[in-house]
Amino acid sequence: MFEVLTFVYENYDPGESCPEAAHLERKLTAVGFESDEIGEALTWLKGLEGAAHPSPLQPWLIQPQANSMRIYPRHEQSHLGTQALGFLSFLEHAAQMPAQLREVVIERAMAAPGGPVSLEELKIIVLMVYWRFGQEPDTLVLDELCGDPADRVAH
Template structure:
């Protein structure tokens, strides 16, 4: 499934450029992917699409002074306090594993993974195969979440997500 997701990311790097799922499925078959892999990836992508569209993100509209505060503009959306703490369920801890959870915390502490994206990353990681989800697979999930919002991660974040860290030596 993750090979299909990488293919989609590389070939449709802007999420809006991605064709409808039926057409995408035909293109993936033509690219040589197995039907089962394609089906899993399309189901996963549909869940990502639903999660991204369901996220209430509202930037202030400068032309409307009443919308200067996104929380008051959308009462269902609550800003996360800088003192809040995300507690992971036992199921999340077991399915994601310490290495993947540590990486999510690293991205969040670095300021590159806002809370709304973190929650989608966790949701999509829980829907991914693997027990625990490998760090490489989690990195693909993070890339796909950025992709679903039409955002490209900063260069250093992209390097961290795409670089093979196995051969690195600590100084």
């Protein structure tokens, strides 16, 4: 699923430019992705679309308090894992993840199959949330999200 999401991120502009599900499914099949991966990714993207346009039944996505403290219940802790939780904390403390986007990232990470979510998978989820909301992360954060830490040179 995450390879499909990466392909979508790299090949479609943020926001509304991603084609409808049926057209996207045909494109992904033509590129060579497996049908089960495509199905999982399309379901996940549909959930992301729902998070981008929350209903009144999701007040936590509409107006989270900016100064509130996020407490992770056990099921979120076990599904997200310590590395993912640490990375979310890093983004929040660096003022790169507003409360609303944090909640969308958590909701979409919880919707990801398997678990715990690896750090690399969480980074793809964060990129997809920024992408869907039409926001460009800070250059250093983008480097952290996309760059391979093994390629970095210490100064």
